[in-house]
Amino acid sequence: MSSTSIPQAGGSELTQGHKKVIFASSLGTVFEWYDFYLYGSLAVIIAKQFFSGVNETTGMIFALLAFAAGFFVRPFGAAFFGSLGDRIGRKYTFLVTILIMGISTFLVGVLPNYATIGFAAPVILIILRLAQGLAMGGEYGGAATYVAEHAPPGKRGLYTSFIQTTATLGLFLSLAVILACRLSLGTEAFEDWGWRIPFLGSIVLLGVSVWIRLQLAESPLFQQMKAEGKGSKKPFRDSLQGGNLKLMLLVLFGATAGQAVVWYGGQFYALFFLQSMIKVDPTVSYLLIAGALLLATPFFLFFGWLSDKIGRKKIIMAGCLLAALTYFPIFKGITHYANPAIAEARSSSPAIVIADPETCSFQFDPVGIRKFTSSCDVATAALTKAGVPHEIQPGPAGQIAQVQVGGNQVQSYEAAGLSKDDAKAKSGEFGTALKGALTSAGYPEKADTARINIPMTLFLLWVLVIYVTMVYGPIAAYLVELFPTRIRYTSMSLPYHIGNGWFGGFLPAISFALVAGTGNLYYGLWYPIGIAVMTLIIGTLFLRETNQVDITK
Secondary structure (H helix, E strand, O other), rough: OOOOHHHOOOOOOOHHHHHHHHHHHHHHHHHHHHHHHHHOHHHHHHHHOOOOOOOOHHHHHHHHHHHHHHHHHHHHHHHHHHHHHHHHOHHHHHHHHHHHHHHHHHHHHOOOOHHHHOOHHHHHHHHHHHHHHHHHHHHHHHHHHHHHOOOOOHHHHHHHHHHHHHHHHHHHHHHHHHHHHHHHOOOHHHHHOOHHHHHHHHHHHHHHHHHHHHHHOOHHHHHHHHHHOOOOOOOHHHHHHHHHHHHHHHHHHHHHHHHHHHHHHHHHHHHHHHHOOOOOOOOHHHHHHHHHHHOHHHHHHHHHHHHHHHHHHHHHHHHHHHHHHHHHHHHHHHHHHHHHHHHHHHOOOEEEEEEEEHHHHOOOOOOOOOOOOHHHHHHHHHHOOOOOOEEEOOOOOOOOOOOEEEEEEEEOOOOOOOOHHHHHHHHHHHHHHHHHHHHHOOOOOOOOOOHHHHHHHHHHHHHHHHHHHHHHHHHHHHHHHOOOHHHHHHHHHHHHHHHHHHHHOOOHHHHHHHHHHHHHOOOOHHHHHHHHHHHHHHHHHHOOOOOOOOOOO
């Protein structure tokens, strides 16, 4: 085949062929993100179903780490599938990835829980999460590269921004399905068995996605490259050579790491914060996040279009800067408007744990070996579970920890060495006394839906998602334009998935652990802020703007 016979992407109009490419790539990716994010949206329920063998705080961290496990392996999927895509083609590679991911998601829906098969349940769950993560590692680079290589000059930011909407739309779809199931079945039935329905239903989406992608032809630039014999025989090795390796490292730390924490901070952590930190009703939380996503999604296209006019890098850097400057006031504002009783109670009756500092642990154990049994650990775990911000003040050595709430004081207990029955009894006594003290001080068990300032809460969540659109809308075009065609799939996928898989995917677990360890509801925000600042500095100083016209080399 000669290069002259290959369909070209030239021309500035959005042709029917371009529309088909964008629609097919985007729709398939929506379904894939839907599969991936079901788990994240149901993390609280999954913690109860599959990690009930440990205390609730540790179980929640385990559930978030199992979610993060899929992110951990994404770079390995990027290396394998990226190399495959650079050698055999974009189209067939992301057909394979969607099959792996869809089947793994369906199997989560039929997996027995911890109460049924014990330790095997979380082990199998994590294996399925790893399979999903590997597939996702090959998905995004393929779809973004495929669309970009069809796009005409001067329109690449706009065209690839449709791919950028898919992650948010996939999350929106997962929230909509979860909400429909929860409302139709009721909370008790949904948390017992109904949570499986969204996973099982993904098999239908998988069938539609595969059928749509089978209709696509290969990328014209890939066909041209193969016809001219310019392809790479070992894309992974070639991506790690000299200047390209340096560029990938700069892209990781100066673009995708910050993009990732702003993305996950503005959507997933915001949802987790509403539900687990300030105890907003799950249904209301889903509606608020879904509303913010719906209102902000057009801005992916806007910032993709704007990046064609003024450049990609400056928009991404601006998003990181705004997030770093405003995360603390925005999340404090969300607390104020979504659960004002917490702010009021904290102001009038702060919760203080008085304990021997030597007995207080940072309650984060990824492997589940340590037992947090000291009276200080028992007290702080109970307050964290209740969503009550607190601080720890030093007490006399050897003293049993005391929880002081306003004028009330509740003594904790040492859990080490207690029999199962004694531990249950002590926990019940302490829990009842602590609940009484918190209630009398005005701390709510959950947010009063009638007191939620819906417009202001929705506005603040919308602002968080606007930051997401700034960093994410232009990123696909930016990455595609940085790397040559013969190793593009591999070279853009690796820094993207290390950034999003490791820096972004671990955000919920790391931030929750920081909150659990300090008692400060907002302490977890230091993680995304720190990463965003790092990206802002490195990206501004060391990354160049891209050539927005020619990507054929």
